[in-house]
Amino acid sequence: xxxxxxxxxxxxxxxxxxxxxxxxxxxxxxxxxxxxxxxxxxxxxxxxxxxxxxxxxxxxxxxxxxxxxxxxxxxxxxxxxxxxxxxxxxxxxxxxxxxxxxxxxxxxxxxxxxxxxxxxxxxxxxxxxxxxxxxxxxxxxxxxxxxxxxxx
Numbered sequence: 001x002x003x004x005x006x007x008x009x010x011x012x013x014x015x016x017x018x019x020x021x022x023x024x025x026x027x028x029x030x031x032x033x034x035x036x037x038x039x040x041x042x043x044x045x046x047x048x049x050x051x052x053x054x055x056x057x058x059x060x061x062x063x064x065x066x067x068x069x070x071x072x073x074x075x076x077x078x079x080x081x082x083x084x085x086x087x088x089x090x091x092x093x094x095x096x097x098x099x100x101x102x103x104x105x106x107x108x109x110x111x112x113x114x115x116x117x118x119x120x121x122x123x124x125x126x127x128x129x130x131x132x133x134x135x136x137x138x139x140x141x142x143x144x145x146x147x148x149x150x151x152x
Contacts, residue, residue, distance in 0.1 A: 001036030003149040013129035016097035022066035028093035048073040093118030103133040
């Protein structure tokens, strides 16, 4: 379970709509508790996907467009890790959008995912944010749906 506020959801939706028709992406900071993950902060990032980035990722199909792929620059991720350590919180996940596609992970998403992270995906249809789902990898590196609890 991942718990977040309406304000966190609004940040993700606004970012997804602003970057349409390209995928947006960002980092989710929070706490890991016995009853799930609680989001503390959402950090929108630039989609750093490029032809050079495509060469570093697995898969037979090379896709260069940001409409179908996203990447967070390594230096941005490193900076986020340092900020999390200073604030005594964790990076608990990544979010990204799927322009004109359902909020379900692709095979590419699965291949690039890290265990223990939540992956929030938001579908953006014709520029309007819609369905939001969260996913986590199981022990067999397969995505399983994760419950999203909206805190008030």
